[in-house]
Amino acid sequence: MLTVNNFIKEFNLNVDLAVEASDLLRGGKNIEIDGIEEKVETSKRLRVNTITVTTPEAGARIGKPPGNYITIQAPPLHVNDPELQEEIINMLSKTLQKITLPFLKPNDPVLLVGLGNRYAAADSLGPKFIEYSPITRHYHRYAPEALIQGMRPASGIAPGVLGTTGLETLEIIKGVAEQTKPALVIAVDALAAQQIERIGSSIQISDTGIQPGAGIGNARHPLNQRTLGVPVIAIGCPTIVSAAVISNQSIQKFCSNSACAYDEAAATESIKKVLSYFGGSLSVTPKEIDEIIKNTAKILAGGVAAALFPGIKQRQLELYAM
Numbered sequence: 001m002l003t004v005n006n007f008i009k010e011f012n013l014n015v016d017l018a019v020e021a022s023d024l025l026r027g028g029k030n031i032e033i034d035g036i037e038e039k040v041e042t043s044k045r046l047r048v049n050t051i052t053v054t055t056p057e058a059g060a061r062i063g064k065p066p067g068n069y070i071t072i073q074a075p076p077l078h079v080n081d082p083e084l085q086e087e088i089i090n091m092l093s094k095t096l097q098k099i100t101l102p103f104l105k106p107n108d109p110v111l112l113v114g115l116g117n118r119y120a121a122a123d124s125l126g127p128k129f130i131e132y133s134p135i136t137r138h139y140h141r142y143a144p145e146a147l148i149q150g151m152r153p154a155s156g157i158a159p160g161v162l163g164t165t166g167l168e169t170l171e172i173i174k175g176v177a178e179q180t181k182p183a184l185v186i187a188v189d190a191l192a193a194q195q196i197e198r199i200g201s202s203i204q205i206s207d208t209g210i211q212p213g214a215g216i217g218n219a220r221h222p223l224n225q226r227t228l229g230v231p232v233i234a235i236g237c238p239t240i241v242s243a244a245v246i247s248n249q250s251i252q253k254f255c256s257n258s259a260c261a262y263d264e265a266a267a268t269e270s271i272k273k274v275l276s277y278f279g280g281s282l283s284v285t286p287k288e289i290d291e292i293i294k295n296t297a298k299i300l301a302g303g304v305a306a307a308l309f310p311g312i313k314q315r316q317l318e319l320y321a322m
Contacts, residue, residue, distance in 0.1 A: 008194070010268055011244040011281070016191035016236065017204055018051045018069030021062045024194075036062060045084060046091055047073040065224075067208035070095050077200045077237075077295045078288040085299050089314075092203065092303025096233070099207050100184060100307065103231055107152055108183035109137065110308055113173055113223070114158040115189035115212050121293060122239040122285040125190040127158035128297035134305050134320035137180070148316055151309055155180055156322070161212075169212050170221035170228075177228050185232045187223055188300055192283065193238030194245055199285070200292035203237050203300070210234035235304070237296045239289060243282035247271045 008015065008024065015021040025033060035058025041048045051069045053059045059066045072095070074088055075081070104110075112133050114126030137155040139147050159165065159172040177185065187210050193199050209224025209232040224232050248267055255262040275282055286292070305317045 007244075007248060007264065007268060010272075011242060013194065013242055013244070014192060015063060015194055017071060017193060017198065017202060017238065018053075018062065018064050018206070019049045019071045019202075019204075020194045020198070021064060022051055025062055033061070034058060043091065044087060045075060046087060048091065048095075049073065064206075065208045067206060068099065069208075070099075070205045072203040072205075073198075074201055074203070076292075077299065078286075078291040080291070080295055085295070085302070088203070088299050089302040089306060092205070092235075092300070093306035093310075095205055096186075096304065096307035097310070099205065099233060100231075104184050106150070109153040109155070109180060111173075111177060111180055111182035111185045112154060112156040112304070113185060113187040114156065115169065115187055115210070116158075117161045117164070118158060119164075121289045122283075123161075123190050125237060125239060125293050125297055125300075126188045128293055129188040129300050129304075130156045130158045131322050132298050132301035132318075133322070134301075134309065134317045135322060136320055139320070148312055150311055151320075154308060155182070168221055170223060173223055174228060177230065182230055185223065185228055185230055186235065186304055187232060188235045188304075190239040191236040193241045196241055196246060196249070198238050199241055200237065200239065200288070200296065203235065203296075206234045207231065208234070210236070235300055237292075237300070239292065240283040240285045243278075243284050244271050244275060246284060247274070 015024065022036065022038060035053065035055035037052040037054065039050045049071045053062060053064055053066045056066060072088060072091055075084060112130060114130035116123040116126040118124045118127035133156055135154055135156045136147060136151050137153040140153045157176055159169050162168060189210055189212060209222055211222040248271060251267045252262055272280065302314055309317060
């Protein structure tokens with residue numbers, strides 16, 4: 001009989017969110033797993049799940065390199081709710097400051113990277129994040145008098161994707177990093193979810209870097225401390241889910257409501273036949289994706305800016321956005 005993990009393998013699905021990978025590994029049971037620590041906190045409308053992978057062996061089991069993975073679960077972000085946005089921004093800033101505290105000094109330069117394809121709505125989160133982020137490096141060089149006291153040098157780039165540039169993302173970022181010499185790289189990308197309800201409502205922050213394109217089975221070279229020579233923090237939000245996952249969950253729900261036996265092997269074969277028209281792979285995004293991307297990009301830009309420029313008001317930081 002197939003398990004959930006086998007279903008993921010059958011359809012070659014990548015589990016971007018560590019919290020989902022942990023749930024799959026635990027099999028829905030609240031059991032301790034050697035090398036994996038989990039902590040849950042809640043605030044007014046947020047749930048924050050912190051997963052720490054402490055050993056390479058545990059990392060191999062969960063499919064994530066050792067490090068910290070913090071997931072902020074919020075109400076759907078396609079609704080423009082200023083109070084909710086402020087709460088998420090504050091939580092994101094607090095989380096980032098905690099992660100960067102060991103190695104980031106007040107005047108250290110930072111490189112912001114917006115991964116993804118700006119021309120594909122579901123993959124445009126990274127480029128949109130750069131648009132809303134305060135960029136200050138050029139002011140330090142050419143117009144320091146225009147800066148508010150306490151603003152560090154921050155540069156930003158949206159390198160595009162291999163299919164439109166002909167260049168590997170790592171090649172571009174490594175070249176920029178070698179010239180600008182940042183103390184930290186913060187990379188933002190759209191992710192793939194294995195649960196429908198996480199689309200546009202979960203934000204993952206990790207200190208282990210990122211592998212662009214992994215969520216859709218098109219993984220490029222990783223961006224991490226080993227490849228770039230500086231710490232890399234990755235931030236992402238799920239914007240798509242596999243049609244195979246939606247189909248399987250729908251079949252399970254139907255069987256549960258109809259009191260009939262669920263045959264996972266048969267369900268998998270049926271889903272494969274339907275998806276064969278699309279080469280066996282199909283990703284789905286909601287019709288509200290434009291609003292999800294816009295609101296999420298603003299929230300991520302606000303949270304990152306608040307962490308990098310503490311004490312400076314959001315409306316002042318917005319003056320330095322692109």
